[in-house]
Each structure stands twice: as C-alpha cells, then as structure tokens.
Amino acid sequence: MSSWDAEMTKLGAEGAIDILCRGLADAVAAAPRLPSRASVRFGCASIEVEWPDAPDERLDVEPPAADAPATGTGNRFVVRSELVGTFYRAPEPAAKAFVEVGDFVEAGQQVGIVEAMKLMNPVCAGAAGRVVEILAGDAESVEYDQPLMVLEPGEQD
Structure with missing residues (x-):
C-alpha cells in the first residue's frame, strides 16, 4: 500500500x-x-x-455573494445553510449546543451541522461576532440558503 x-x-x-x-x-x-x-x-x-450537452466554452460564473445582511438588522449578517438537510445545533443528541444566543464566535468556528444523505456537514461562521438570534431549531429540516442564525460582527469582550 x-x-x-x-x-x-x-x-x-x-x-x-x-x-x-x-x-x-x-x-x-x-x-x-x-x-x-x-x-x-x-x-x-x-x-x-x-454534464449532458456540455457547452464548448467555459461560462464565467459570479462567485456566491458573502453572507447577505439580515433584513432590518443593520450590520448584522446571516449564517445560511449550504445544503438541503437537517440542521443540528449540537454534535450529538445529548451534547451541549455548539453556540447559544449571546456567545461570541470566531471566523470559521463551527456553529452547527447540516446532515445531508447521512453525511454530517459542518456549518461555520463566516466572520467573528456575537450570536444574536438562532433561526433554525434543532433537528429541523432546512433548505439551501435558508438563514440559520444571525451574528453581529464585533470582537470578543
């Protein structure tokens, strides 16, 4: 080997x-x-x-936009689901949630999981900030691009 x-x-x-x-x-x-x-x-x-009927030329595609600001929340941003699946707030059923409202998170920190086709996919914060709202419930079905939580950018106290 x-x-x-x-x-x-x-x-x-x-x-x-x-x-x-x-x-x-x-x-x-x-x-x-x-x-x-x-x-x-x-x-x-x-x-x-x-790719059926693949075009001969490569198409220029715009990269996905950064986390869109939540409506009416000023400079806050939304952590969104990148997959269709089931959202989990904790690594396993009896475990403590990754984050709670009021917690400070670092950029790239795992804040949840979306299970899709029996694969556990980490959900990570796109920037540092404080969790101000959790929009998706534990074990709730979520859609692609669905808002999961709202973060307020800032630095840890």
Missing part, C-alpha cells in the same frame, strides 16, 4: 469522499472547457459526474 493510500484509509469514507470531491472540483475548474463526464474512484468511494 502506498503512503497516499495509507493516508486516505486513515481519513475514512467521509474524508476520502471530501478529498475526491475537492479534487474533482479543482480538476474541472482548471480544465479549459467543461468535460462531458468525470469519474474519480478511491477504494469503495467513487464520484461520477456527467
């Missing part, structure tokens, strides 16, 4: 799939034109993507 295979095995299925997805995304982004089909496999993990 190569050192690469050993490292991938240590990561487990979720880690391997994450690396496969990122690798595939990087390869597609670097390609001069959109491929019609791509397949990546590692052990039992595989990803296959097909």
Whole structure:
C-alpha cells in the first residue's frame, strides 16, 4: 500500500469522499472547457459526474455573494445553510449546543451541522461576532440558503 493510500484509509469514507470531491472540483475548474463526464474512484468511494450537452466554452460564473445582511438588522449578517438537510445545533443528541444566543464566535468556528444523505456537514461562521438570534431549531429540516442564525460582527469582550 502506498503512503497516499495509507493516508486516505486513515481519513475514512467521509474524508476520502471530501478529498475526491475537492479534487474533482479543482480538476474541472482548471480544465479549459467543461468535460462531458468525470469519474474519480478511491477504494469503495467513487464520484461520477456527467454534464449532458456540455457547452464548448467555459461560462464565467459570479462567485456566491458573502453572507447577505439580515433584513432590518443593520450590520448584522446571516449564517445560511449550504445544503438541503437537517440542521443540528449540537454534535450529538445529548451534547451541549455548539453556540447559544449571546456567545461570541470566531471566523470559521463551527456553529452547527447540516446532515445531508447521512453525511454530517459542518456549518461555520463566516466572520467573528456575537450570536444574536438562532433561526433554525434543532433537528429541523432546512433548505439551501435558508438563514440559520444571525451574528453581529464585533470582537470578543
């Protein structure tokens, strides 16, 4: 077994799939034109993507906007779901929530989980600030781009 295979095995299925997805995304982004089909496999993990009628030219797509400000909240910003799934406020059912209203969070800090297709996807704060409102309940179904919580930018006291 190569050192690469050993490292991938240590990561487990979720880690391997994450690396496969990122690798595939990087390869597609670097390609001069959109491929019609791509397949990546590692052990039992595989990803296959097909683009029917792929255009010959790469389309320029605007990157997603930064967290949109919540309506009527001044300089506050919203942490949104990046997936359709089930939102969880804690790492497991009986555990303490990642954050509560009034807690200060750092940029990149995990504030929740969205479970999608049995994969637990971390929800992280886009910037440092204080949690002023939690909009999604624990174990609540959420949609893509649904607001989960509102943060007020600032520094920890």
